[in-house]
Amino acid sequence: MSDNYLTVIATDPYWRPSKDAADRAAVVLSGMLADDDARRGLEAKWHDSVEVVDCGANLKKISCQHCGAECSPGWWGKAVSERYDEGFSTLMVTVPCCDAETSLNELVYDWPMGFARFRLEVMYPNRGWLTDEELASLTNALGHPLRQILIHI
Ligand SMILES: [Zn+2]
Incomplete structure (x- = not known):
């Protein structure tokens, strides 16, 4: 049994969006998912302090x-x-x-990983990497440059 996540974090680990911006970005990300199963796994997560956003088994080297x-x-x-x-x-x-x-x-x-106090995360996204265009529209919605991470645990 393995878990997969598509996770989007700000390039600045300490940055967090406003609630409105987070909601906007969640709607945009939701539109990039193929079906309702994937959409059900979408969640905005807020952390009090910075957390390691580990890509799990996908990590090859640093x-x-x-x-x-x-x-x-x-x-x-x-x-x-x-x-x-x-x-x-x-x-x-x-x-x-x-x-x-x-x-x-x-x-x-x-693979990419990072550190963050906020993440948009899709469990079982049923898709691969976001395209440059998709990442750009998410960046636009959230108001901060982003890094995407595919987690495989
Ligand atoms: Zn060096």
């Missing part, structure tokens, strides 16, 4: 956006749990490969 070196899963897990212990008041870390200061949210995730 790399440094400065030098391209691969980040070891052990280092990454430790960095995330240290920031988590601080309530994710910051996501800044120093990468071991080239000593650059960067946000955990800006590392190169293959």
Whole structure:
């Protein structure tokens, strides 16, 4: 038994939309789903603090956006749990490969994942990635640039 989600988050992990904007975006996203089954799984989720939006089994590797070196899963897990212990008041870390200061949210995730205080999520979306045009209309409805994540648990 596995679960699939199509999740859309703001590129700024701390940003949250107004209720109106979230409702607007949910309507737009709903229109991109094929059937009522998929629409029933659509939910806007608000978090008090930043949460890791993990893509689950889809994650292949994480790399440094400065030098391209691969980040070891052990280092990454430790960095995330240290920031988590601080309530994710910051996501800044120093990468071991080239000593650059960067946000955990800006590392190169293959597949995409991220950090967020708000997400629009569809359980069992019954479709794949949103097209550039679809993502652009969602961005427009929500009022902030977005990142999409396909979660497979
Ligand atoms: Zn590096």
